Amino acid sequence: DWTTGNVIDEQVAAIREQVGDKRAICGLSGGVDSAVAAALVARAIGDQLTCVYVDHGLMRKGETEQVEKDFVAATGVKLVVVDAEERFLAALKGVSDPEEKRKIIGREFIRVFEQAQAEIIADQGPAVEFLVQGTLYPDVVESGGGTGTANIKSHHNVGGLPEDLEFQLIEPLRKLFKDEVRMVGQELGLPEEIVQRQPFPGPGLGIRIVGEVTKERLDLLRDADAIAREELTAAGLDRDIWQCPVVLLADVRSVGVQGDGRTYGHPIVLRPVSSEDAMTADWSRLPYDVLARISTRITNEVRDVNRVVLDVTSKPPGTIEWE
Ligand code: XMP
Numbered sequence: 001d002w003t004t005g006n007v008i009d010e011q012v013a014a015i016r017e018q019v020g021d022k023r024a025i026c027g028l029s030g031g032v033d034s035a036v037a038a039a040l041v042a043r044a045i046g047d048q049l050t051c052v053y054v055d056h057g058l059m060r061k062g063e064t065e066q067v068e069k070d071f072v073a074a075t076g077v078k079l080v081v082v083d084a085e086e087r088f089l090a091a092l093k094g095v096s097d098p099e100e101k102r103k104i105i106g107r108e109f110i111r112v113f114e115q116a117q118a119e120i121i122a123d124q125g126p127a128v129e130f131l132v133q134g135t136l137y138p139d140v141v142e143s144g145g146g147t148g149t150a151n152i153k154s155h156h157n158v159g160g161l162p163e164d165l166e167f168q169l170i171e172p173l174r175k176l177f178k179d180e181v182r183m184v185g186q187e188l189g190l191p192e193e194i195v196q197r198q199p200f201p202g203p204g205l206g207i208r209i210v211g212e213v214t215k216e217r218l219d220l221l222r223d224a225d226a227i228a229r230e231e232l233t234a235a236g237l238d239r240d241i242w243q244c245p246v247v248l249l250a251d252v253r254s255v256g257v258q259g260d261g262r263t264y265g266h267p268i269v270l271r272p273v274s275s276e277d278a279m280t281a282d283w284s285r286l287p288y289d290v291l292a293r294i295s296t297r298i299t300n301e302v303r304d305v306n307r308v309v310l311d312v313t314s315k316p317p318g319t320i321e322w323e
Helices: 004-019 030-050 062-077 085-092 097-122 137-142 177-189 215-234 288-301
Strands: 021-030 049-055 078-083 130-131 169-171 244-251 254-258 263-272 305-310
Touching: 004 030, 004 130, 004 169, 004 177, 004 215, 021 097, 021 215, 030 062, 030 097, 030 130, 030 177, 049 097, 062 078, 078 097, 097 130, 177 263, 215 244, 215 263, 215 288, 254 305, 263 288, 288 305
Parallel strands: 021 049, 021 130, 049 078, 130 169, 263 305
Antiparallel strands: 244 263, 254 263
């Protein structure tokens, strides 16, 4: 009988058996999969698990706090948060090329994660022999179905882990689909905001700023994104759309008029899409009044933004993200 309760009981027993009196670590990305995997393992082995969250400064408004406070409150997990915002901003300084940005973010992520990992390993506890991964069934199928230690796709949530892993993997979600993972997360008592979270790319807002990534631009984009999310949620549309990237065209300016003055500001792009699996997507036909509210609020409340535009491109030919 498939019930979330059975899945949890089975996995908890298996993980206890596998880990014994050793320790495990788990990288949290803020996404559903790593959160549910970590919560399951925490249920099984308690403080033999240490979670690591790298704050790269590229998260949306409130997301880091959700991990730091709500996730910890719900699971009691031992969490190490590494504040690496300055390091990431320094590494991204002067870079506008999308692939370059992705490489830099991936590289810095691995370095910071490895350093945190080394510190955990160096403390006095039992040997750290296990690494928890939020691999889902579709990921297993996609990567050829192997088990064991190798073959972690660099694209996925934790942003690309080193290949020379000396860890054994714990992958408690290997047999589950996304909707089942959400149910398990709910049963484990995780906050709704985490369990129902829509996909968000590992490189975060770094690939939603067309142009150089700076702290000021990130703050601006965070404000615009928070407004869009708030209004979509208020309109009850979260389940209807797959995700809605909000993009800042930092290298583009257009003329506007606000109050009694001319403005010369940046456009914000709304990219709401519907999709089954992100391989293909269609632009979501959002109600005009919702779009109007988002547009009015963003141009009124976010400094330096004087225009909101809607992306009406399907995938293909457009990708979901702009970079
Ligand atoms: P694209 O832009 O390729 O995006 O149509 C497809 C889906 O993947 C997400 N995405 C990422 N997820 N790391 C991730 O974990 C990444 O580097 C990354 N890039 C894109 C995107 O948000 C969409 O859901």
